[in-house]
Amino acid sequence: MKIATWNVNSLNVRLPHLLQWLAAHPVDILCLQETKLIDEKFPVAQINAAGYQVAFSGQKTYNGVAILSRLPIEDVVKNNPRFEDAQQRILAATIGGMRIVCAYVPNGQAVDSEKYHYKLAWLSALRDWLAEEMAAHPQLALLGDYNIAPEDRDVHDPAEWAGKIHCSDPERAALTALSALGLTDAFRLFEQPEKSYSWWDYRMLGFRRNRGLRIDHILLSAALKARCTGCSIDRDPRTWEQPSDHVPVIATLN
DNA sequence: ATGGCAATAGAGTATTGA
Numbered sequence: 517m518k519i520a521t522w523n524v525n526s527l528n529v530r531l532p533h534l535l536q537w538l539a540a541h542p543v544d545i546l547c548l549q550e551t552k553l554i555d556e557k558f559p560v561a562q563i564n565a566a567g568y569q570v571a572f573s574g575q576k577t578y579n580g581v582a583i584l585s586r587l588p589i590e591d592v593v594k595n596n597p598r599f600e601d602a603q604q605r606i607l608a609a610t611i612g613g614m615r616i617v618c619a620y621v622p623n624g625q626a627v628d629s630e631k632y633h634y635k636l637a638w639l640s641a642l643r644d645w646l647a648e649e650m651a652a653h654p655q656l657a658l659l660g661d662y663n664i665a666p667e668d669r670d671v672h673d674p675a676e677w678a679g680k681i682h683c684s685d686p687e688r689a690a691l692t693a694l695s696a697l698g699l700t701d702a703f704r705l706f707e708q709p710e711k712s713y714s715w716w717d718y719r720m721l722g723f724r725r726n727r728g729l730r731i732d733h734i735l736l737s738a739a740l741k742a743r744c745t746g747c748s749i750d751r752d753p754r755t756w757e758q759p760s761d762h763v764p765v766i767a768t769l770n
Numbered sequence: 771a772t773g774g775c776a777a778t779a780g781a782g783t784a785t786t787g788a
Binding site for chain 2: 682
């Protein structure tokens with residue numbers, strides 16, 4: 517069983533990449549972020565034809581999340597019931613006995629900005645809701661674009677990013693609060709190459725110079741951590757023509 | 771200190787992302 521997450525930065529533009537990637541990596545479950553599509557325009561037929569069922573929750577221009585699955589998708593919940601939010605950033609579903617939560621955490625723009633405080637409030641509400649979800653579903657995975665680099669080793673230049681958005685102490689504390697619920701970063705369960713990132717700026721030759729951040733994560737409950745046998749980042753799609761600025765993260769479960 | 775790239779909306783340029 518393989519589960520994965522990918523911020524595609526517009527599914528309208530990236531559908532060919534998505535289908536190409538799935539053909540090479542036929543994961544069982546894939547969470548998408550930044551689909552940027554209203555539900556009426558979601559490419560259901562193409563995704564079904566690739567062998568996947570799909571649940572989605574979108575809006576115009578921004579945000580939007582989806583879960584693709586080879587197994588039936590049940591008990592879909594859109595957004596956090598504990599947090600009133602016009603932005604479509606969360607999709608939860610039960611698949612194969614697991615609770616899968618797909619999340620697109622707010623960017624935050626700049627420390628202390630209005631969007632930053634929205635990000636922290638959003639993360640606090642996520643924690644509170646997940647505490648309940650985990651009690652009801654011991655086998656839970658939280659996959660998505662967290663817009664937080666957990667540690668300095670997840671940042672290409674920790675000095676340049678110190679205290680800045682994605683790296684500030686309150687953001688990292690919010691991630692620690694999720695860990696305190698019993699969620700573990702699947703990527704760090706295993707030995708990994710140094711300077712592993714999941715996002716690179718489109719500008720300044722960010723990818724070629726490997727000026728990246730690791731901000732896309734798969735967090736696993738204890739029951740799923742015990743089943744996890746591997747986790748990796750697939751940099752390859754970042755080399756394709758007109759790529760997303762993020763790449764997929766994949767975890768293997770037995 | 772700022773812009774640099776990409777996508778969107780919409781019709782020139784502003785906004786957002788990370």
